[in-house]
Amino acid sequence: MKESIDLTSKLMAQGYRLTPQRMMVLSAIQKSDNHISAEEIYAQVVAGYPCVNISTVYRTLELLKRLDLVTETDLGGGRVRYHPADKGHHHHLVCQECGRIIDLGETVLASLGNRLHREYGFRADLKHLAIFGRCADCQG
Amino acid sequence: MKESIDLTSKLMAQGYRLTPQRMMVLSAIQKSDNHISAEEIYAQVVAGYPCVNISTVYRTLELLKRLDLVTETDLGGGRVRYHPADKGHHHHLVCQECGRIIDLGETVLASLGNRLHREYGFRADLKHLAIFGRCADCQG
DNA sequence: GTGGAGTCTGCAAGTATTCGCAGTTACGAT
DNA sequence: ATCGTAACTGCGAATACTTGCAGACTCCAC
Numbered sequence: 598m599k600e601s602i603d604l605t606s607k608l609m610a611q612g613y614r615l616t617p618q619r620m621m622v623l624s625a626i627q628k629s630d631n632h633i634s635a636e637e638i639y640a641q642v643v644a645g646y647p648c649v650n651i652s653t654v655y656r657t658l659e660l661l662k663r664l665d666l667v668t669e670t671d672l673g674g675g676r677v678r679y680h681p682a683d684k685g686h687h688h689h690l691v692c693q694e695c696g697r698i699i700d701l702g703e704t705v706l707a708s709l710g711n712r713l714h715r716e717y718g719f720r721a722d723l724k725h726l727a728i729f730g731r732c733a734d735c736q737g
Numbered sequence: 738m739k740e741s742i743d744l745t746s747k748l749m750a751q752g753y754r755l756t757p758q759r760m761m762v763l764s765a766i767q768k769s770d771n772h773i774s775a776e777e778i779y780a781q782v783v784a785g786y787p788c789v790n791i792s793t794v795y796r797t798l799e800l801l802k803r804l805d806l807v808t809e810t811d812l813g814g815g816r817v818r819y820h821p822a823d824k825g826h827h828h829h830l831v832c833q834e835c836g837r838i839i840d841l842g843e844t845v846l847a848s849l850g851n852r853l854h855r856e857y858g859f860r861a862d863l864k865h866l867a868i869f870g871r872c873a874d875c876q877g
Numbered sequence: 878g879t880g881g882a883g884t885c886t887g888c889a890a891g892t893a894t895t896c897g898c899a900g901t902t903a904c905g906a907t
Numbered sequence: 908a909t910c911g912t913a914a915c916t917g918c919g920a921a922t923a924c925t926t927g928c929a930g931a932c933t934c935c936a937c
Contacts, residue, residue: 656886699859713845717873719873720876728862728866736858754915
């Protein structure tokens with residue numbers, strides 16, 4: 598696994614350690630092919646290492662987020678989900694009627710990002726964004 | 738106050754009642770000129786009517802939201818704020834460095850909304866949206 | 878190998894919000 | 908007037924997450 602070497606150096610460079618807990622959180626995220634919630638990560642970690650605390654999972658997620666190893670998507674109503682950063686960015690259209698989630702290519706919001714930068718000098722973090730509304734099937 | 742007559746009929750039309758609690762929640766939102774949190778609404782309501790419960794405030798907010806009397810903006814990290822619907826829609830650029838909130842005109846996202854509808858058949862609810870990133874002063 | 882500084886973790890308490898329940902209240906029908 | 912149904916409320920518990928604290932571990936210098 599060259600990922601973990603890469604990861605170790607990334608952590609070391611900033612004075613952090615690669616603990617078993619952190620490895621397991623990261624591997625849980627890598628294993629899941631779509632977005633995963635903190636609870637689900639916790640469940641997976643506990644399965645292989647029972648004495649970990651949920652707050653450690655949250656703290657690890659925050660750290661990985663800061664290091665740009667995972668990105669977080671707020672799907673509203675307190676449901677936050679995580680995704681490995683190296684699997685590409687994308688956005689979500691969340692239907693508030695049927696709960697369906699439509700993936701949106703990274704490029705769709707690029708022009709918005711440019712405009713915000715031009716007009717407001719604002720560097721928008723458009724890695725993962727959720728936009729709420731109603732999908733084609735739920736209108737009327 | 739012709740608002741409350743309007744409100745009463747709006748509620749009645751769907752089988753709801755206009756209770757003192759609901760009036761106070763709505764008036765607290767109307768009084769505040771910018772966005773207000775649920776806690777702040779609760780504090781104002783309790784000041785004039787001490788035996789109201791915080792969960793009633795949340796339930797009322799949900800109802801008013803459904804009736805399009807207030808809109809809600811999720812400023813991330815569980816901080817949700819409310820705003821009367823009749824005072825116009827707008828969006829927010831939230832600086833994650835200094836916490837500054839820049840207001841964005843309603844029109845800036847109109848073209849995005851159109852595009853989502855054209856390409857995905859998705860009716861985006863772009864009444865209040867928060868976009869995270871870094872403001873001009875906090876870059877570098 | 879000893880000591881110290883700093884990181885990391887588990888625990889328990891706190892925050893913001895939601896939910897189920899049971900009692901109260903209002904309104905329409907009789 | 909009174910009865911039934913449905914809305915509404917307060918309460919307390921649950922959820923999802925965050926935070927402060929104290930102890931444990933690691934790395935580095937000596």
